[in-house]
Amino acid sequence: MRSISMKKIAMVAAVVAVLALTFWAASAPAAGGTAAKKVAASEDNAWRQVTACDQRKTVVVEGYPDDRPLPEAKARQVAALLSDLMKYCSEEVRARITREERIYLSVNGSPFVQFVPGGPLPLLPVQGKVPTPREMQIWKAELARTVDEGNKLFHNSKLGTNGISCDMCHPNASNTHPETYPKFQTQLKKVALLRDMINWCIENPLEGKKLAEDDPQMKALEAYILTQRSGKPLETGKH
Numbered sequence: 027m028r029s030i031s032m033k034k035i036a037m038v039a040a041v042v043a044v045l046a047l048t049f050w051a052a053s054a055p056a057a058g059g060t061a062a063k064k065v066a067a068s069e070d071n072a073w074r075q076v077t078a079c080d081q082r083k084t085v086v087v088e089g090y091p092d093d094r095p096l097p098e099a100k101a102r103q104v105a106a107l108l109s110d111l112m113k114y115c116s117e118e119v120r121a122r123i124t125r126e127e128r129i130y131l132s133v134n135g136s137p138f139v140q141f142v143p144g145g146p147l148p149l150l151p152v153q154g155k156v157p158t159p160r161e162m163q164i165w166k167a168e169l170a171r172t173v174d175e176g177n178k179l180f181h182n183s184k185l186g187t188n189g190i191s192c193d194m195c196h197p198n199a200s201n202t203h204p205e206t207y208p209k210f211q212t213q214l215k216k217v218a219l220l221r222d223m224i225n226w227c228i229e230n231p232l233e234g235k236k237l238a239e240d241d242p243q244m245k246a247l248e249a250y251i252l253t254q255r256s257g258k259p260l261e262t263g264k265h
Contacts, residue, residue, distance in 0.1 A: 076104050083111040085121045107143070169249070176250025179243055186232025192247075195231065199254035206264040220248055 072091040077084045085104050090096055096104065107129065111119045120132045121141070130138040180199065183191040196202050204220045211218035213226055224247055225236035237244040 076108070078108045078112055080112065080115065082115075082118045083108055083121075084119070085123065087123045089125045110143075172246050172249045173253045175242075176246035176248070176253075179247055180250055183232070185228050185243075186234035188233045190232050192227065192232070195227075199251045202251050202255065203258075203264075204248070204251050204255050205258045205260050206262065209263045209265065220251065224248070224251075 072089060074087045074090040074092045074096065075084060076087070076096075085107055087096065087100065087104060090100070095101070103123070107121055107123070111117075111121065111131075118134050122130045122132075122138065124130070129141045129143065131141045132138045179185060180192045180196075183189050185192070193199075202220075207220045207223070208217050210216070211223055211226075213230075214222060218226075221237075221239060221244055224244065228234045229236050237247075
């Protein structure tokens, strides 16, 4: 009688387990069910923001969570749009790419307007900001002033201590080839910019003290040299 009782208990336990599994399977969400719908709903409401290097151009991409990278095709679309917007350096532009692949732009806080890639950017017409003749004259005069200062420095020995000036080796900035920088410079044993070579010349042939990168004299020297070589094709890395 004891063994029969144990068998009955085991059978009852097995039936209970089957019933429990059946109930759990019926109540648990199926694959692609409620849980999947919640994820889909979350992604529908998601958006990711990408900002250009000037911090004034932003693209908001709808439907992409901000904790995951954009797919390559979408990332290229965003990069191309930001490149277009960067042409308008003085404007603050916020762009939005919708799930339906429509693009809208807001310029300096103005209402969003639709933009068609390949068409004219609705920026200048919205703001009416075109450089005035006076602004153009100011910019041209400022550049001329900087170039003139560079010309004076280039022909003056005050950058060094031995009486040598830049023009004694490079008349009218000849043989400076700023259009070939950046390039590997043998004297420096590394890839150099034009300003690096200017400082090398100041420290060595002129026996002077090198200039800081943001020194107005360095900017003037670069402006003069680049202006003298204006029109030469850019050939970075050429020796």
